[in-house]
Amino acid sequence: MSKKVSIVDIANTLNISKTTVSFILNGRAQEKRISEELVARVLKLVKEVGYKPNSLAKSLRTGKSNIIGLMVEDISNPFFANIARLIEDRAYEKGYRIIYCSTDNNSEKTRDLITMFRDRHVDGYIMAPPREIEEDVKELINAGLPVVMFDRYLPGVDTDYVVVDNEFSTYNATKHLAEQGYSKIAFITFSSEQSQMLDRINGYKNALKDSKLKPFLKEIEFNRNEALIIEPLTAFLKKNQDIDAVLFGTDHIGTCGLKVIKQLGMNVPDDVAVVSFDDYDVFKLYSPPVSAIAQPIEALADNVISLMLKKLDNNAANNTTQKITLSTNLNIRESSLQHSKTAAE
Amino acid sequence: MSKKVSIVDIANTLNISKTTVSFILNGRAQEKRISEELVARVLKLVKEVGYKPNSLAKSLRTGKSNIIGLMVEDISNPFFANIARLIEDRAYEKGYRIIYCSTDNNSEKTRDLITMFRDRHVDGYIMAPPREIEEDVKELINAGLPVVMFDRYLPGVDTDYVVVDNEFSTYNATKHLAEQGYSKIAFITFSSEQSQMLDRINGYKNALKDSKLKPFLKEIEFNRNEALIIEPLTAFLKKNQDIDAVLFGTDHIGTCGLKVIKQLGMNVPDDVAVVSFDDYDVFKLYSPPVSAIAQPIEALADNVISLMLKKLDNNAANNTTQKITLSTNLNIRESSLQHSKTAAE
The missing domain is CATH 3.40.50.2300 (Response regulator)
Structure with missing residues (x-):
């Protein structure tokens, strides 16, 4: 219920100026020749009324x-x-x-x-x-x-x-798919020039090169409207029906990918194997559970x-x-x- | 590259005091009898160097x-x-x-x-x-x-x-389960005294009363450690094997519930029907897809x-x-x- 106590309240109670209170609270009493007795009275009252200095004003001073x-x-x-x-x-x-x-x-x-x-x-x-x-x-x-x-x-x-280690993560996931016998492995991700996304693409490409497989890279522009992600994703999977595995570049595109796979009636992993970057509840609870690159x-x-x-x-x-x-x-x-x-x- | 220009820089450039610059920028030039010629020179320079007043200081003034x-x-x-x-x-x-x-x-x-x-x-x-x-x-x-x-x-x-409308939402979902032929309908939720959670419990209880069914209410204490939610949830479902439907009180407890149901090898909806408050990707992508109360x-x-x-x-x-x-x-x-x-x- 208590209204916040201000420096003015303290000054008024002790019948001194608010500048004096301010000097005392900022440790400048000695410099300003304020008596020790007054300092003690002010600090006692400050404690009693639970005065807290305004931290914005304080941060303007102290930074x-x-x-x-x-x-x-x-x-x-x-x-x-x-x-x-x-x-x-x-x-x-x-x-x-x-x-x-x-x-x-x-x-x-x-x-x-x-x-x-x-x-x-x-x-x-x-x-x-x-x-x-x-x-x-x-x-x-x-x-x-x-x-x-x-x-x-x-x-x-x-x-x-x-x-x-984005590059090793997708390299490793792509290698895993190749080792499981998949040979047309697509990488579907958001188009981006950010370091982590470029590294993910590199890892995928290097693994395919080492496995002597052909890349199927699909970059989709990010959009807040999910329908505009689902649409090109659907078109890509429909057009490239020989793809037997997909690595998704992020949890978000992976979730969109699962929606498309479900809509198209494709079986996982029989029609298409799936691995996604990022691990979360959607992947753990999907049937069958979805392999994922878990970030720590x-x-x-x-x-x-x-x-x-x-x-x-x-x-x-x-x-x-x-x-x-x-x-x-x-x-x-x-x-x-x-x-x-x-x-x- | 440019370092942020300050009032001091402007004052120095024009060889005037920073207080004068400040008065001009705060519209107090006339009050302080600063010449129109000087005001014009300051405002011209401010524009040229792209000076922006510190908005924290400004908000201290304007609130x-x-x-x-x-x-x-x-x-x-x-x-x-x-x-x-x-x-x-x-x-x-x-x-x-x-x-x-x-x-x-x-x-x-x-x-x-x-x-x-x-x-x-x-x-x-x-x-x-x-x-x-x-x-x-x-x-x-x-x-x-x-x-x-x-x-x-x-x-x-x-x-x-x-x-x-929390109360109607759970009333409606519980009624739906009863109409589908389920008779041992549990409500599993986080224990809470918040208005929305109390309303959800009321809706569930009223629907059961209207359907002449017995309530199975399980309130679990929220914990950041998911294992401590999974544990009592598992114990409850194991102990009450005759329960044939569960309404979950939030998306979070619903997701935990699905994990338990999967772990216990229960089939949805044959062993237990499921509805959850809140609708999101986990519920949409689950097999079978999970009925959910979608908040707008x-x-x-x-x-x-x-x-x-x-x-x-x-x-x-x-x-x-x-x-x-x-x-x-x-x-x-x-x-x-x-x-x-x-x-x-």
Whole structure:
């Protein structure tokens, strides 16, 4: 019920000026020749009434807010939602609060959000960056603000980051499909020039080269309207009926892919084997369960927040950057096992 | 590449004091008797160098930040992740940015987040509130800060809110199961004293009463560790083997339920029919597809943001509150259709 107590209230109660109270609370009593007796009276009252200084005004003075800004691509994507949650938890344990936003992979929106965070005096920036914000990130770093990236990085910008070994992950998954006897293995993914997506394509292509197989690469433009993903995906699978296995580039396109496969009445894995990047409930509960490349989400979150806290603790002292690459886990399930026809031969 | 231009840079360039620049930029030139010629020179330079005033300092003066704070229960939950995304989109279109946090249904954390948002001068608060923050919300309202709740509301606090008709939704779903010939219908949900969860239990109980059936209510304590949800759920289903249908109270417990049902080797719907609150990809892609109570997520987001913008536009002028209840849609799929044995009779 209590209205928040202000400096003015304290000043009025003791019948002194609010400037005096302010000097005392900012540790400038001695400098301003304020008597020890008055300092003691003010501090006693502050404690009694539970006065808390306005932290925005405080952060304007000290430059510290104990808030970290987190920019993900799309909070409605389970990968980002889960990692955001873990980062928020870890940070909260350490006395930091996280405020987050979706960039939508839009560089203009991201720039706008960086400005907002900067104006709100966040202490550090954790981001899965879109392309074309290199200069904005460099500006943050030059201003001494810690930046940690995850999921992807910006080539040409020297920051801390935590990513997974995307190239080996898709190489390994493609090899697994080839070893199970599949020979027309497609890779269906969102078209992107981001580091993690290019690496995933490379891994797929290299595995096919090593297995002397022909690539079937289908890149689909991302769209918030799922129907506009389902449509080209359906057309591709209808046109390339000899494809016997598909590797999906992300959880989102994998989920769309399963919808199309179901709609077309194709059997998994007999008509088409399936592996997807990212592992989540949809894949675990599908019949048959879908093989998936699981990112180590907890370790990602832990490393991101450790790097950030190290930067925040040392600030200017620590100018070296750390680049961490974590391995993924290929969870092999029924959807990518040798199909019955081959097995029977 | 350009370093951000400050008021000091402008003052130095023109060889005038930074206070003079500040007076000019704040429209106090006339009051401070600053010559029109100097005002023109400052404004010209400001335009040339692209100076942008620090918006935090500005919001300290004007009290407007164009930022709305959004508090969800858990961002890793698909319902909250999707609605947060839609609210963020709608707000962005209207020139507002959203910063969000998870409350974890923890009143202490929520209080801490409210303080943070308040110190950061957010213009309004959108929240799916935990219990026991009634006084904190009243304080916001008394301070003239708009608050819009969704998903649930706090009895005894007069705010705008947007919810769904929880009681009718579970009444309807339970009736559907009874009409399909199921007679031992369980309701498995998280134990909670929140308005929406109490309403869901009431709807279930009333439908059973009207159908003259006995209730099997199982409330499980929420835990971040899924194993601690799976365990009591498994024990309940093992102990009550005569149950022939289950209604799950949320998407999360529904997903856990499907995992248990799969583990126990039970067939859906022959061994147990399934309906869940909330509709999402896991339920659509399950075999057989799972019947679900779909919340109108887009309409929820639209109404929340409309109410907020209306409050922000009118501010003090508009003291009436609006309480909006939206209907859900029961998407009937194979998981709750009359089972084959009954159908064959």
